[in-house]
Amino acid sequence: MHWGQDEDRPADQEREVVAFLNRRLGTGPALLWTEGEHPGRNPPDAAPTHGAAHWADTLRHHLGRPVEPAPSRPVRRLAAPEDSSLLLFQHHGGSRVHPTGLGTHQGVRLLPGHWLLLPPGCGCDLQCRPGAEPLALRIPTV
Known part of the structure; x- marks a missing residue:
């Protein structure tokens, strides 16, 4: 996310993701x-199932709205209702x-x-490399 010159970048990953969602939820794609998480480096977090539950709880707390894990393995096609955004990590x-x-039809490579x-109502097809571990969350925007 681009932070303006007069904006302080949040100090940790959790705060940065919350700030990102506060600015972008309901719009997109984004x-x-x-910061500090080089895109090619594997984060030290646990398995995606644990990570999805952790992030759902964290974001539910900070955003004050329901956040639900969406199955991302072995599912390769994800959908979001018209009133929900889809967040992939x-x-x-x-x-x-x-x-x-x-x-x-352009794809985005996630590292x-x-x-x-x-954005709300937008789904996706996932093509995961062997060993890839994405997680997906659905977040209502209304």
Whole structure:
């Protein structure tokens, strides 16, 4: 995310993701990788299932709205209702995300530490490299 000259970048990953969502939720698509998390480095977090539950709880607390994990393995096609955004985080490995419902066929490559926010009603097809571990969350925007 681009932080303006007069804006302080949040100090940790959790705060940065919350600030990103506060500014971008309901819009999109948008891509974020956090400061200090080089896109090619594997984050030290646990497995994606644990990570999805942790992030869902964390974001639910900070955003004050429901946040639910969406199955990302072995599911390769994700959908979000018209009133929900889809948030993807790449834990390990790499994935290519092809958004559906945006009128474009271009894909986005996610590397470890990348977050991708897709707008309400937008889904995606995931092409995960062997060993890739993305997680997905659905966040209502209304």
